[in-house]
Amino acid sequence: MGQLIIERHTGVERVVECAGPLMDILDREFPKGPGGLSSRLSRVSGGPARIIPVDEWEGIEIGEGDTYHLGLTPSGFEIPLWAVVVASVAISVGVTFLLAPKVPGQASQQSANSLYSVGVKANEAKLGAPPPVNYGTVVRTPEYASQSYRVFAGNDEIRHFILCLGAGKYQLDDIFIGDTPTGDLPSGLIEYQVFLPEDHDSELGNIEADFGTHENVVTSGDVDQLELEPVQRYSDAVNGSITGVNIIFNESIADAAISVGDTIVVTSPISATKTIAGVTDTSITVTTSFSGSATDETIEFATKGGDGITRGPFVTNRTGTTTQALEFDIEYPGGLYKQKDNGNFANMTVETTFTLQQIDDAGDDVGSPSTHVFSETGASNNPIRRSYSVTGLTAGRYKVSVVRTDDQEIRARDSARVIWTGMKAYLDYDNSVPRYGNVTLLALKITGAKEISASSQSQIRVRTTSILPEWGADPAAEVAGGNLVDVMADIITNTSYGARQAYSVIHAAAFDAFRTAQAGRSGFNGSFDTRVTVWDALKAVAGLGRAEPVPRGFQVSLVVDEAKPQRASIVTPDNTIVNSLKWEASLTSNTEQDGFEIEYQDALTFERKYAIWPADSVNPKREPPIGLTDPDEALSMAKYLWRQFSGRHRTYTFKTGREGQNLQRYDRIGLAAPWISDKADHGYVTSASGTSVTLNRAAPSGALKLILRDQDGSVSGLLDATGDGGKTIVLAASPPFDLVFDGQSVPTLVTFGAAADFAPLDLTVLEIGTPGATTSIKAVNYLPDLWDDLV
Template sequence: MLACVVMMNNPFLPGRDRKILPVAQPLSVRDWLDTEGIIEFDRPTLCLHNGQAILRADWPSTVMGDGDVVTFVALPHGGGGGGGGKNPLKTVLSIALMVAAPALGGALAGSMGLTGSLFAGTAFEVGFGTIMGGVAALAGSALINAVIPSPRPSVPSLNFSAVGSSPAPSPTYSLSAQGNEARLGQPIPVLYGRHLIYPDLATQSYQEFVNNEQYLFQLHVIGQGEYDLEQIRIEDTPISSFEEVQTEVVSPGGSATLFETDVVTAPEVAGQELLSAADGGAWIGPFTANPAETMVSHLGIDVVFPRGLYYANDAGGLETRTIQWQVQARAIDDQGVAIGSWITLGSETYSDATNTAQRQSYKYAASPGRYEVQLQRIDAKDASSRAGHEIRWGGLRSYLDGTPDFGDLTILAVKMRATDNLSQRSARMINCIVTRKLPVWEPATGWSAPVPTRSIAWAFADACRAQYGAKLADGRIDLNALHTLDQTWAARGDEFNGIFDSSMTVWEALTRISRCGRAVPVLQGGIVRIIRDPPQTMPVAMFGPRNIVKGSFKLKYVMPGDDTADAVTVEYFSSRTWKPDETTAKLADSQGDNPAKVNLFGCTAKDHAQREGLYIAANNRYRRRLVTFRTELEGMIPTYGDLVAITHDMPRWGQGGEVIGHQGDVLALSEPVEWTEGATHYLALRRRDGGLAGPFRVEAVPGESTLVRVLDPLTVTPYVGGSEERTYFSFGPGQAWAQTARVLAIRPRAEQVEIVAVAEDSRVHVN
């Protein structure tokens, strides 16, 4: 047998500092570690068995068999700078990794059930990406955002769909690349909300001539799924201003009727002149009409009379001239070997008396197959200088047999007649303003039919459910939370309007969608959840000296420095101009001289960008106290983003202890409490389930430092016995009865739980 163990020491660069060790005989994970002399890792380490995370308790029973792969992923740890000192910014970045822990993407998303297979040609592709979701962004100036990741630059990730090729620029977001192109090997766009898009060419464009007028046929892919088409334009002008242009929108599952869409143009035909045998000419060609493994039902040719057809007589008039030619085709196999004899598709004659260039197209039916085609002139050429009697082979087309299936794509068919009103450049500047149609979920009725929507929630759900996304069942998505958040975002006017046209992991896409709603995706118990950073007033748990492990409490202050940003410049794509724009947000007492720049992908409104800029700026100023402590299993009560109350003597965050007696409205406390003259004091109690009751107004009992009288009705009966933990209390004047904090990470540590949190400040949520 042959198994292997991969030791991944650098999760940021999985291919670097990696060791691959062969395993020649069946061993349990624990036995293999013992043979290598590894008793414990020096950093927090995850173990993946064939992509699935396994607990340490299962290491002795998990046996590596033939073909198995066990990966040990060392998580980032630490935060100190060199030289014996501490680098506050590096500390914040290490804490940011803890923040990202609930939202691990890329390599770890697979072990949590969010991979699926690569789906080439889509905008959402799952693969190995960076582990940190970009919680702290550094863009010119230092910027801290501990709870919700700061927006990252909108750049493409690794191009999984075209190995070896570099990502192509976005035809919509890159101003230098705006236009319609056939982006071979690049993702099919996925658009959410309302947006302008320069759609990619779905097939090779082709042309035909009718009565010497040129018609151009283009087929565009608007995107995957259904769309409500608001407007079609050529550059900035509505297409209705061009009477020579016809369009047809093909919904998913439909077929185009405006023109034949599966047409191949042979590049070998490029204006070769046809000569008769009398002129010393021969057959031109044969040229292959269609690629291998394709069948055609019709063949088409273009002929051009570049000087027109005429003879200039002595009176100065133009006399009629005629040209004759023959078109032949022969069946060939996929290797290009002839499997049939030549057949005549047509013997054509064309007459005219004009010195204007003439172009004509001819189309012939053929039995389904693969063909090569040749042409020859039949009549002799009039070489007189007075005559225009020249014919050239202008093009060869094959019309493939059958009706193409576009699948779940919305297609735009465009037929354009060449006139002075259209230029070659403008023909490649077709754009559309569309709104994505998505199903909307209701708790009572389930999913609706697709409707136009700009909702962040249903874009998030679609990325989780769709075939081009994570392909998750509804049971693995927290739909109730999305429904609740959808109402919040709708009331605030928060929307997601963006196009995914570059390859990226599903998790990165979910992160970008969430960030437009001040939220972050989280994997919890195999369920994809989305957590927003709203104002919270009621802590879900209370921690104090009685349930914080002695010596584990750490408080770090991240002090501002010269490079700390005092404002935030938010880049967004404006729906007014459909061009990149920016707005700078600063707090009322900030100078705004040193702004940090962030890109809010999916934002198209200035007021939305301004709100998020103020939120980021407030985070950067007010959330700079980072708390770490250990507790017992009650540390599993809160989850990422929850508000908890912390009481501790070191920073003088309230006063805490146990309730040791209860009689009527008087409580006896285990510790004497200090009273502040003229202030209203509050006392909060911990419930038996770990939750918080209160806070309740209290007053002192004269002459007793350990007794308080409760002025508000108690909603919980304190336990003061000895068979279980007594009820804990937290006490202080006004809001100082405890320090509220937002949970950033919860990490098991043997029989204890380590909690990382950031001290909360209500000023963050003003906007």
């Protein structure tokens, strides 16, 4: 034999001589779970002395000479020991690579041509936050897994997204742009592909290889709506006079096209080249005097500005990253054209020159800059949008500047505006660490069109269904859905975002029965998108089935608040601490709520809806359980809560010995105490022979009904007997278990009464206190019709 030393914060509680699997021993010693949150198991002898992690307990066999120490710190009874190993359901192991996306602005609407853009406003990046864990079927707005970006191709704006559907596996049921399912949009506007964890393999590059969307793009926040000014040229022939440093015109000129410092070349009536010192709409002043003069003659001249305005330099990517490919978005909002005197359009060609300078992480130049010239020709007033790429660069960081370098005369009636609207760096992939984690990703391309314009402020939403291991099936079998048991088992066992426990910590019989009972219900359809303890998550899920997780030894079991045909135990003054049995009644105030309003989500739209009971309630209390999507189940929950609120008005408390730990929440127990109810009396067996039983007190004469309570707290069904008015009764049949009356062990307890009106007061157990020398129990009156017509 070996030893298990059990110690609480108050000192050593007991030393157990034992042999066999540790988990079996713990189940025997703690049939209702240990009395505390904090626990530590260590080996004292029989091997190297060390602390044993919880995930190794299942494999421990205590043998001859083995000594283990189990330290427990009481901190409430409701949470089993393994709960402290788990930080939360939603653990930040998912998207390790979130980048803040740039939300696109409104597209300018050109009357000359129908040009549309996609503007997704609602999707967000939650930097450093865990990915949500979604169960069942949900409709939600997924977060960015990487920065979205746009590309102009043939005047279409193509926007690329990689969105995180959530931690774990999901099937994609539908995508919505705003409220419109993508199936209702013209074909070709939406392309997408789902990547399960095994598809992306937590590495960058697999999505791009399969779908063509780059997975690590940085869009510059410095580049947005930067106008690139051309070299200014202007020519005209206007009647006027020349004298000294002044040219005076007899009619207006296009002074907006002329700037101080520009060069003016006069070809008639005299020839001269000067620098402009000032300009109005009827005069030009130069820096030095003309060599001749003229009065009221046609003056032919041309002006030329200096170089175009340089924009930048702007840095393309942050320190610690490298890129070998850059892309620049240029828009020509009014189209490109030269307008002839007859109104027709002729070709206009513009040119932009980008200068790229490699820099190091300190911002210092590396090597020499390179220039890249892009030109565009057009003869139309249709807006033009282009993405110009530079590839094959040396891996590194860059700073970029741009100047417009076309040198030509542009008149007021011509169109040649150039706007620099974006700069992207396609970062090199670094797979030295896992990049995505156990998440399902959605790669999506949206091609701009009238049906999905930016002015609609569209959102990308998805309907997904979780793919979970099916409880009770082969561990490799998976099922799409949200059966409450499948969800709870995943929370307990999932190694990424759950409790990381083995299936053996789950009480199979309870979970099997509950899964069968839940087969026809809608299940859990909701998201855990904030950090929450595993135990709280289990309670939220089980609560939809009027159940609650409870510890069973070192396993997780379930108790269900449902009709209980059999009593779990009986309570009498003979098995309670003296003077501990108390009861009180409470009445609802007419100022309190007169019903319950259950908030749930519509299964199709996930819009909020409400179920109220009673139907005529005017001041209901609102309860917002998560995961509820079925209107009938929501109404049942409202009925269930209202019946408890309005019907469970008597509260009973008492203390019993350690046997109280054999009770579970929602157990139905019978109470026999004459000063509370005269329909059942109590006593215990002092002797027995066959069916003849002697009690410690007299029983009524005639037909009797009684219930026997065994040493372990379990009880018989309702038994028939006959009394003679004294202490001896005769059972109608042999007792269902051996009666105890040896004077040393706890005797068999009896609750009895006349057959015509025998009725122990039935209670429902609500709370069981921390185990110790005594156990506190809180119960309420049992409501036999609580569950009528509930689904």
